[in-house]
Amino acid sequence: xxxTMAPAPLGLDxxxxxxxxxxxxxxxxxxxxxxxxxSLEILDTSCMAVETDGLTRALVTIYRDPPLExxxxxRGEDLVIDAQGWLTVGRYHDGQPAQxxxxxxxxxxxxxxxxxxxxxxxxxxxxxxLAAEKRSGIVSWLADLKGGQSVPEAAGQVDWRVxxxxxxxxxxxxxxxxxxxxxxxxxAMGRSSFIINRPDPLLSVRIDEANxxxxxxxxxxxxVAALIKELGRTGRSVGVGISIAAQASHVDELGGSDTxxxxxxxxxxxxxxxxxxxxxxxxxxxxxxxxTHIVPIPKRSGPPLLRSRFASARGMVxxxxxxxxxxxxxxxxxxxxTAMMRFFPVGxxxxxxxxxxxILDLYxxxxxxxxxxxxxxxxxxxxxxxxxxxxxxLVEAAKExxxxxxxxxxxxxxxxxxxxxxxxARIVRALEDADEDEDGQQALDFDExxxxxxxxxxxxxxxxxxxxNLTALAKADRLVALGAGRYTLPS
Numbered sequence: 001x002x003x004t005m006a007p008a009p010l011g012l013d014x015x016x017x018x019x020x021x022x023x024x025x026x027x028x029x030x031x032x033x034x035x036x037x038x039s040l041e042i043l044d045t046s047c048m049a050v051e052t053d054g055l056t057r058a059l060v061t062i063y064r065d066p067p068l069e070x071x072x073x074x075r076g077e078d079l080v081i082d083a084q085g086w087l088t089v090g091r092y093h094d095g096q097p098a099q100x101x102x103x104x105x106x107x108x109x110x111x112x113x114x115x116x117x118x119x120x121x122x123x124x125x126x127x128x129x130l131a132a133e134k135r136s137g138i139v140s141w142l143a144d145l146k147g148g149q150s151v152p153e154a155a156g157q158v159d160w161r162v163x164x165x166x167x168x169x170x171x172x173x174x175x176x177x178x179x180x181x182x183x184x185x186x187x188a189m190g191r192s193s194f195i196i197n198r199p200d201p202l203l204s205v206r207i208d209e210a211n212x213x214x215x216x217x218x219x220x221x222x223x224v225a226a227l228i229k230e231l232g233r234t235g236r237s238v239g240v241g242i243s244i245a246a247q248a249s250h251v252d253e254l255g256g257s258d259t260x261x262x263x264x265x266x267x268x269x270x271x272x273x274x275x276x277x278x279x280x281x282x283x284x285x286x287x288x289x290x291x292t293h294i295v296p297i298p299k300r301s302g303p304p305l306l307r308s309r310f311a312s313a314r315g316m317v318x319x320x321x322x323x324x325x326x327x328x329x330x331x332x333x334x335x336x337x338t339a340m341m342r343f344f345p346v347g348x349x350x351x352x353x354x355x356x357x358x359i360l361d362l363y364x365x366x367x368x369x370x371x372x373x374x375x376x377x378x379x380x381x382x383x384x385x386x387x388x389x390x391x392x393x394l395v396e397a398a399k400e401x402x403x404x405x406x407x408x409x410x411x412x413x414x415x416x417x418x419x420x421x422x423x424x425a426r427i428v429r430a431l432e433d434a435d436e437d438e439d440g441q442q443a444l445d446f447d448e449x450x451x452x453x454x455x456x457x458x459x460x461x462x463x464x465x466x467x468x469n470l471t472a473l474a475k476a477d478r479l480v481a482l483g484a485g486r487y488t489l490p491s
Contacts, residue, residue, distance in 0.1 A: 109241030116272030
């Protein structure tokens with residue numbers, strides 16, 4: 001192993017020191033943070049930052065004081081995405097801007113996930129992103145599944161906000177219909193990708209406390225997972241993004257790893273302080289970049305404290321307790337996935353009775369951006385009466401639609417859990433779970449469908465019954481027959 005020391009900024013080597021570490025060719029660089037800190041006689045690991053290239057090299061930066069201990073509050077006017085869809089949300093340990101991407105020109109809306117344990121800063125980070133969406137003219141739909149308590153200041157600052165799982169079902173169904181309506185319009189225009197505000201705004205669907213809807217035992221888990229997956233698959237090219245914020249538990253507890261794998265691999269994945277089970281699942285599912293090794297974020301910064309019962313008698317000064325690490329995170333989808341960053345502070349630092357005025361100021365004045373009028377019909381009655389008013393017949397239609405969706409989703413989940421799902425439903429589920437082929441289609445041939453349906457735990461299905469159901473689904477336009485005997489779902 002070789003090390004070289006680089007000069008610190010402005011020559012202040014007592015404040016900052018950087019080590020470049022490299023192992024010989026053919027070896028892979030691995031390390032133990034605590035062992036490394038001990039060898040360098042560093043008591044506080046929050047004064048260290050380690051970034052690796054996943055192969056043979058690493059940069060170890062050592063600070064006299066924790067670099068992310070204090071961060072300047074963000075100004076609302078700075079919360080606007082740039083022309084390439086980037087948004088600065090905080091700083092890395094070296095002071096460089098930490099950015100996430102909400103939109104990719106020539107491609108469309110980004111998918112995303114935000115994970116963090118209780119107290120990690122998830123809700124404050126979400127408030128910052130929502131405020132930026134409002135200031136950037138992005139249409140925000142928000143499901144706050146903590147009954148509206150998680151991000152209460154968002155009420156009136158987003159285009160549509162729901163606080164129940166039934167409301168989430170209606171919102172997701174509306175988003176899928178909007179995506180389908182945009183798809184038809186863009187096809188007629190000869191357009192293959194989304195161009196922001198030409199003519200439609202970016203639509204961002206965010207689900208906070210998503211684990212409440214996706215964990216095992218949730219009443220509509222299967223349907224919610226299927227709708228999220230559908231938006232992740234088709235929404236990007238028409239400017240409809242989907243993102244979840246959830247407690248950091250095992251990925252399988254969030255609708256199943258298949259539902260989220262694509263979102264985590266290709267989208268904006270933000271990892272605040274996590275649980276060990278979440279990290280294990282991210283690694284085992286291959287959802288972290290190859291060779292990635294990231295340092296755990298402690299609950300509090302600072303060195304471990306040893307308190308002697310004789311300290312006062314010796315006249316010793318008590319060590320200063322470490323600071324809170326809320327807002328510290330890794331941007332796994334960035335070009336610096338192993339670099340720790342911290343979100344800009346959001347809101348008041350003290351307890352506030354009611355809504356936080358600093359967070360409200362962050363959203364700025366004026367109305368939030370609204371969905372384009374051409375998609376209102378597709379969005380349906382639930383969207384048109386989202387403010388709780390409107391024509392009586394629409395309000396009633398919205399209630400009936402939400403009730404029907406909830407009852408249908410609960411029935412489908414019950415049938416699936418008891419092995420009573422229809423053969424048609426099992427065929428559709430098999431196609432929904434199929435991996436994309438080289439043409440970007442989720443397609444299976446007859447033999448593949450036969451194997452998938454008979455491996456789902458339900459009652460065995462014979463070839464004639466499967467063929468009859470395939471024919472019926474195709475006639476009902478619920479299935480598309482491709483060449484060479486392959487089948488896919490309608491786009």
